[in-house]
Amino acid sequence: MSAQTMRAIRLHEHGGPEVLRYEEVPIPELGPGEVLVRVHAVGVNPPDWYLRDGMSNLPPEVRPKFTLPVIPGTDLSGVVEAVAADVDGFAVGDEVFGLLRFPGFEGSTYAEYVAAPAADLALKPAGIDHVHAAAAPMAGLTAWQFLIEVGHDHPSPFQSARHRPVALDTGKTVLVNGAAGGVGHFALQLAKWKGARVIAVASGRHEAFLRELGADEFIDYTKDRPEELVHGVDLVLDAVGGPDSKRFLRTLKRGGSQFPVFFGEFDEEENAKLGVTVTGTQVRSDAAQLAELGRLLDAGTVRVAIDGTFSLADARAAHERAAQGHIQGKIVLTIA
Template sequence: MSTDTMRAVRLHEHGGPEVLRYDEVPMPEPGPGEVLVRVSAVGVNPPDWYVRGGLTSMPGTESTLSLPAILGTDVSGVVEAVAEDVDAFAVGDEVFGLLRFPSFNGSAYAEYVAARASDLALKPAGIDHVHAAGAPMAGLTAWQYLIELGHDHPSPFQEARHRPAPLDAGTTVLVNGAAGGVGHFALQLAKWKGAQVIAVASGAHESFLRELGADRFIDYTTSRPEELVHDIDVVLDTVGGPHSRRFLHTLKRGGSQFPVFPGDFDEEETAKLGVTVSITQVRSNGAQLAELGRLLDAGTVRVAIDSTFPLADARAAHERAARGHIQGKIVLTVA
């Protein structure tokens, strides 16, 4: 293989995991404000399989996808080259980041990627590339919902700007889907702020979530959370869908529900209950990732890895995702 080319996983057509192809492609070159990263690991996220299945743009953005396309947004690796106008990073720096999201131009499923310097942060020295690659999208989603939005972009889902609720020792947070990527970060960030956390997941994840700090666990396969808990301050629902509104009845008046995926809500019902429903869209943010990185380095927050697959076996990683019940993150490794 020529030194001017590399290996990458590309999408030539939409469909199931079988459409992912391990191709030889041209090596990218960093443009202004960018660095070239030699990729060590790649995080696998829901938008990856949404794009594979036919999604071509995120809400509120113009379509940015043209086939063939290299999937992926989450990387950890080593800086190989820097543009002349970049002084935040140097060749040899270990970095991680969420690339160009919410566009679909991340191109992370590859041996090398050109990344905006503003999307990157130094990789925490205390964790390896696999764990670092599992952090960006899921960690920043939890951060921007619960801690700080960090940008002024209008929400594609609502007129009002999303505002995280204050979290402290007097706050109770319920996390639905707590064992997944966003959920396990949300649980830990809420605990970091001192909140009491109720974790909702299937029973197989109970010991894992209690180890992360959950104060109470509810197995949704045997119990209905809305019948067991009340007077909650914040519900972060990482599952969404038509059943998300049932969690409104767990909230106290003045409480907030944050559905990570759009659900089916009724304005009259929320007004009658005196609660707020707010949704936002995660965006790349190197500065916030650096803050999260300090928590990862200190061990205050950790990344759980469900499974790893070589980059060439991205199809198997997507098949694993399709089976569900993921505990933490799925990561691709790059030799």
């Protein structure tokens, strides 16, 4: 490999994990507003496999545009190697983490080097390593923008109404469905940080983990149906979402809200009759919010769980693990 090339994962076609190719490609050149990051770790997220399979889960009219071949990935943690002349605030040697260019698909983080927009980066929390930092941006910012502060005016592609977080405090009860996953375990901790009582829903193998994170009540969905056990909650954060999400409406009190992370099928007349609100948002890169989250990570107020790590060359195995489901926290790719 020459001094001007690097290793990266690229897609030349859509399909299963087998289409992820480990290749030698040119090191990206810096553009205005960018820094060159030597990548140490990469967070693996659902949009990575959506991109891999050609966005078949999204309606054609909302599918992002991209061309092949493409390097997948949006989350990274690494060290600044070079800085464009117009960039202030970062210097060579800085440890950084970020969610790059999302909701687009030009993050290109499954690589040894990335030309990253400085506006999408924050300094890595000193108290955590690159693996845990790389696992935080997309999942952490999703939970933050759903629960704490949206931070942008861009509408969700799935609704016209603007998403408005619920003010969380000691008087509120939040149910988190899919609480053990990437977004879910951040949402649980952020709700607890704000003082709310949290009911965590996941499979039984995650109970000890979620109680350690602060869950006040745990429901094993393989044994019980949450909508039959729980009533009168203020907020449901459904980190699973999808077609079955509307069953959680029965757990809400009048005036309550449901936030499906992956938007499902809801009837506005039914929502009005129940007196509840259903809204969502689409996570976007936000360095200022990431810096705030970084302070919580540094203090240990919020922590990142790692389901497993794989080398960059083993990205296929990482995607195969993701396809198995029942993930506890995040999957991360590491680069020596």
